[in-house]
Each structure stands twice: as structure tokens, then as C-alpha cells.
Amino acid sequence: MSGKIEPRTLKGFRDTMPVEASARNRMFRTIEGVFESFGYAPIDTPALEYEEVLRGKGGDESDKQMFAFEDQGGRRVAMRFDLTVPLARFVAEHQADLAFPFRRYHIGPVWRGERPQKGRFREFYQCDADLIGAVGPSADAEILTMYAGVFGALEVDGFVIRVNDRRVLNGLLEAAGVPDRAATVLRAVDKLDKVGPEGVRTELAAAGVPDGAVAKALEFAGCAGRDDAETLARMEALVGGSEKGRDGIAGLRTTLALVRSAGVDPARLRVDPAITRGLDYYTGVVFEAALPSATGFGSMGGGGRYDDLASLYTNTKLPGVGCSVGLSRLLEALVEQGRVAAAATGRGVLVTHPEQGDASAAFALASAVRRAGFAVEVYPEPRKHATQMKFADRKGLRFALTVDASGAVHGKDLRASAAFDAPDAARAVDELSRRG
RNA sequence: GUGGCCGUAGCUCAGUUGGUUAGAGCGCCGGACUGUGGCUCCGGAGGUCGGGGGUUCAAAUCCCCUCGGUCACCCCA
Incomplete structure (x- = not known):
């Protein structure tokens, strides 16, 4: 460093x-x-006002606490304090x-x-x-x-x-x-x-x-x-x-x-x-x-x-x-107080990036799943499948989907720890909707 | 503006009465294994010990200064 x-x-x-x-x-x-x-x-x-507009309006304390300075044009300006x-x-x-x-x-x-x-x-x-x-x-x-x-x-x-x-x-x-x-x-x-x-x-x-x-x-x-x-x-x-x-x-x-x-x-x-x-x-x-x-x-x-x-x-x-x-x-x-939890909507989906070949099938699948109302991300690099799965787990995504060369989708419900297969994207979407 | 506490790897912290190449856990990267994650194991990267000065043969460890953080007062949301 x-x-x-x-x-x-x-x-x-x-x-x-x-x-x-x-x-x-x-x-x-x-x-x-x-x-x-x-x-x-x-x-x-605006966040920024003429200083005279704000100065003296909130009492002495507000004046002391106000961020005020001169802008590039020589004007006295200040950031709003309320x-x-x-x-x-x-x-x-x-x-x-x-x-x-x-x-x-x-x-x-x-x-x-x-x-x-x-x-x-x-x-x-x-x-x-x-x-x-x-x-x-x-x-x-x-x-x-x-x-x-x-x-x-x-x-x-x-x-x-x-x-x-x-x-x-x-x-x-x-x-x-x-x-x-x-x-x-x-x-x-x-x-x-x-x-x-x-x-x-x-x-x-x-x-x-x-x-x-x-x-x-x-x-x-x-x-x-x-x-x-x-x-x-x-x-x-x-x-x-x-x-x-x-x-x-x-x-x-x-x-x-x-x-x-x-x-x-x-x-x-x-x-x-x-x-x-x-x-x-x-x-x-x-x-x-x-x-x-x-x-x-x-x-x-x-x-x-x-x-x-x-x-x-x-x-x-x-x-x-x-x-x-x-x-x-x-x-x-x-x-x-521990009362702010992650959004946890159960709508998060990862589509893995193929380790070989291009990602066009993955992109097509992702769009189809998005249209069904899920939040879908395609892993951006062709990294090891285990690494991609690990990422899905770490981020707390609900589902992971992989498309093979034949177009069949192999999915996993990470929360239920259950794998499932679908012959095509449409059927995969049905499967997700049924579970999520 | 006033006062207390604190400043060691990305994060949380160990570092004994000052003494060889500053450590751990987590995280990160790579690998093994798990048929596609969560467990386990192996290896690796990463630190001007906030900064400066001083004392000393020797300082993360003592002293001074400084910067930063934090909590309280004031006042507020």
C-alpha cells in the first residue's frame, strides 16, 4: 500500500x-x-445555496455548523443544513x-x-x-x-x-x-x-x-x-x-x-x-x-x-x-438493533458463465428468467464452475442455473440445497416460478 | 470549542518486564476434495506497527509533538 x-x-x-x-x-x-x-x-x-439565503436562518448554532465557502466564480455559497x-x-x-x-x-x-x-x-x-x-x-x-x-x-x-x-x-x-x-x-x-x-x-x-x-x-x-x-x-x-x-x-x-x-x-x-x-x-x-x-x-x-x-x-x-x-x-x-435485514426476496438468480464456449446461451436464458420477474445476473467471466457457485452462495442468491451445449438447464435451489433439471429455458423458468 | 478512550495486514485483534526475518482468525488469490455452493485440507499474496522527533546497543513496546478515529459535553436529526 x-x-x-x-x-x-x-x-x-x-x-x-x-x-x-x-x-x-x-x-x-x-x-x-x-x-x-x-x-x-x-x-x-439545490444542495448548494447562496450563503446569504441560509446564513442566520437556523440560529447561531446552524451558522457555526454550516459548510460555507467560495465557488469558482467568487460567490459565497453554502450547503443546506436542513x-x-x-x-x-x-x-x-x-x-x-x-x-x-x-x-x-x-x-x-x-x-x-x-x-x-x-x-x-x-x-x-x-x-x-x-x-x-x-x-x-x-x-x-x-x-x-x-x-x-x-x-x-x-x-x-x-x-x-x-x-x-x-x-x-x-x-x-x-x-x-x-x-x-x-x-x-x-x-x-x-x-x-x-x-x-x-x-x-x-x-x-x-x-x-x-x-x-x-x-x-x-x-x-x-x-x-x-x-x-x-x-x-x-x-x-x-x-x-x-x-x-x-x-x-x-x-x-x-x-x-x-x-x-x-x-x-x-x-x-x-x-x-x-x-x-x-x-x-x-x-x-x-x-x-x-x-x-x-x-x-x-x-x-x-x-x-x-x-x-x-x-x-x-x-x-x-x-x-x-x-x-x-x-x-x-x-x-x-x-x-439488528432490525435491518437484507432484502432477501428469494428472487436472486445466477446464470453461470460457461467455462468453454461463448455465453450466448447464458444471456438468452438470463433474459427469459428476468422476464419472469427474477433478478438475474450472469457471471461475467468464464471461471471455474465451483468459483461461480461459491459466488452465488456468498451473495445469498436463491438459484444457480447452468446451460449445457444442448440447451438443457441444470439448476440448483441453493436455499433448499436441491438440484433440478429442465430440458429448456422455458421449462427452467417454470421450475423457478414454482419454487420461488 | 472542551474532555475521556483508541490508532499493528482489506476486517477483528495477539504481540509477555523494550531484544533475532511482526503473528492469528476471517476475507482474498491458487490448488485438492465435494458429481454444481455451504465442510475440510494444502499453498500464496498482503504490513513505512498512523506520521515526525527523542531516549537506548536495541522500540510496535518508553517520552514529546502531530495527524486520524471514537465516545461524551454543547447542540441537534
Whole structure:
């Protein structure tokens, strides 16, 4: 190897092996299927944008993590760090051509230059769906129903979507006399699960938030009851006279009722006052999806309502609500749990390459078998038959077929370890169809 | 940006208190055998011991620096 260039990938960037890539593609199709069943249409946007379009839109952290550089023409450009900011630019730019309410989904990679660790990469896939140009519980409920539908369709056992509304805690803080500290408190409370009440108290005390407000926020965050009705009742008691807080609770009640009407399992989606989300732009309902069995992975996605995401690009008011699945992390968690298996469709067939003579009979047979719906590969070189069989075994193919000079086919069902013969290609196809 | 752990063949790792030509398993290539794979056996290729400097008669093994990886914090998907 000396003298060679070391084959390697950049920190936080990974290759995807066939098994994982296949699983990922299946998940893409599943998610697309759910989104489209709700009337959402796909869009795509460039990986690279003008830096000014992205800069400052996702908060300080996003700015620090953004891959930004100068292109060959001297322009400042940057790679998208999420799919929501490009959506805002997209909607503002194409307002005239879109029908509102606008429902779109977008699946693609995003890039963040942060320190990689377990379940966290510098390049990862997000699957977003957003409903732009509609306000109210019905829009929120649609997104939540669809989001639960996605995890259900992915057959991710044990997922939980926790829902809250930012107006409730914001209202509570207003009533406590610290409306301007909402962002700080929200972020600290968001960590309740991880650092515990004392941790949150310490962090907020250090940030100069009055003890009384901290106590109220903590009492609120810990008020989850046995079911949504109980939780909502407790939240309501805590917000007291705050109008904004009561609006939030009323919104949650209506949204939850609609979600239940749609048939979403209460065990999979429930109110949790401790959920706030870190992003600044959420203004109403917020939610987060988790896989409790995937310890150390963090959330698998989330979403919420934002009043006016596109205000930086246009004067038109464009409120929306959306959700996002962190597919790379979800896939990684499933891989770690051994829940990602090879496609194993039993449709794989190897047609051996003759050791002598040309491969025309093999090619003809391969085409015939493909037409019957099998995935057929012809071994590309005239190597020893045992080597070709070994390859079929190694790759996990279901069948191996050999054509002899007379056109007769000698096959083997590798899984059943059973040999069979057929007088011609047509009969060989019948044999495969019968077995596979 | 901060801290812990780790860096020996393609992969997973051994390498004793520093001491001759650095090893194993798997994988790979060739062969034997199995009537067309999975088992077994034989042979082979493949390593600047992350890199640089230092200590020493002698360093993969000790010290320093550096690069890389990983996990945690921060923040997030």
C-alpha cells in the first residue's frame, strides 16, 4: 500500500453498504407513500445555496455548523443544513406558481459541520413534509396524523411522538413576569429528560432566571398525568389566567381530538409538557419522535408550527406546520438493533458463465428468467464452475442455473440445497416460478 | 470549542518486564476434495506497527509533538 493514496472518507461522512442502502431506499419509498397518500407532492432544491439565503436562518448554532465557502466564480455559497430553510426560500421565490395551502415533501441529504458521534453525522438524510399557508388545529392534526402514519408504515416498533404547544409555556412565563426569557427556559426545559429537574434549575439559575419562574416552569414540565386529559387539565391549572396559554391548551385539545378521530393510537402519540424543541422559529404546536429502545441516539425527528418562516424573503405571510424524519439516525438505530435485514426476496438468480464456449446461451436464458420477474445476473467471466457457485452462495442468491451445449438447464435451489433439471429455458423458468 | 478512550495486514485483534526475518482468525488469490455452493485440507499474496522527533546497543513496546478515529459535553436529526 505504500505510495498509494489512502482510501478514506471525511470525518462524519460515510459510505453506505448495499444492505443499508437497500433498506434506506425501501424506507424512502414507504415514507413517500404515506406523504403522497395525504396529497403531498415532492420537490427538490439545490444542495448548494447562496450563503446569504441560509446564513442566520437556523440560529447561531446552524451558522457555526454550516459548510460555507467560495465557488469558482467568487460567490459565497453554502450547503443546506436542513430542508426547511430552503423550503422557505422556495415558497417565497415561487409564490406565484404554487397553490396554497401548499403541501410538499422533500427527501434529501443535509450537511452540518459538527462533531460526529453516535447517531450523528455531518451528512444525513431528512424526510420533511410541510403544509404552508394554513393555520389552525386541522392543519396541525393533519401533520401529526401523517407523522404517526409514517412511523407506523415503517414498522418501527415502540416509537413515541410527544406533543406540546409552545404557547402554553410561553403564556406561563409571561404570567410569571419573564416573557423575554422564554427561549432560554424552553431550551433548558427541553433537557429535563437528560439532566433532571436539578440540572435544569442549576442551568437557569446560572442564566439569571428568577427562582419563581424556574419553579413554575419545572412544575409545568413535570406535570404529565396518566393520560392526555389529565395532563391537559394540569397544564390548564398551571397557566391560570394567561390568555396565550389557554389558547395553546385549547389548540392542543382540538388537535388531539382530530388526531384521535383519524385513528392514531394514544400509546404512540401523547401530550408531554416537557417537549419544547430547540429551534427558535416554532410558535405553536411542537412535537418530537423518539425510539426509547435506541438509547443514546436522541430524537428521530420532530416538527411543529411556525407562524412566518418566509418573512426574511418576502412580505407575504406564509405560516406553516411541518414534520421531519431523521432517516439516517433512524436507520443507524435500527441497524444497531439488528432490525435491518437484507432484502432477501428469494428472487436472486445466477446464470453461470460457461467455462468453454461463448455465453450466448447464458444471456438468452438470463433474459427469459428476468422476464419472469427474477433478478438475474450472469457471471461475467468464464471461471471455474465451483468459483461461480461459491459466488452465488456468498451473495445469498436463491438459484444457480447452468446451460449445457444442448440447451438443457441444470439448476440448483441453493436455499433448499436441491438440484433440478429442465430440458429448456422455458421449462427452467417454470421450475423457478414454482419454487420461488 | 472542551474532555475521556483508541490508532499493528482489506476486517477483528495477539504481540509477555523494550531484544533475532511482526503473528492469528476471517476475507482474498491458487490448488485438492465435494458429481454444481455451504465442510475440510494444502499453498500464496498482503504490513513505512498512523506520521515526525527523542531516549537506548536495541522500540510496535518508553517520552514529546502531530495527524486520524471514537465516545461524551454543547447542540441537534
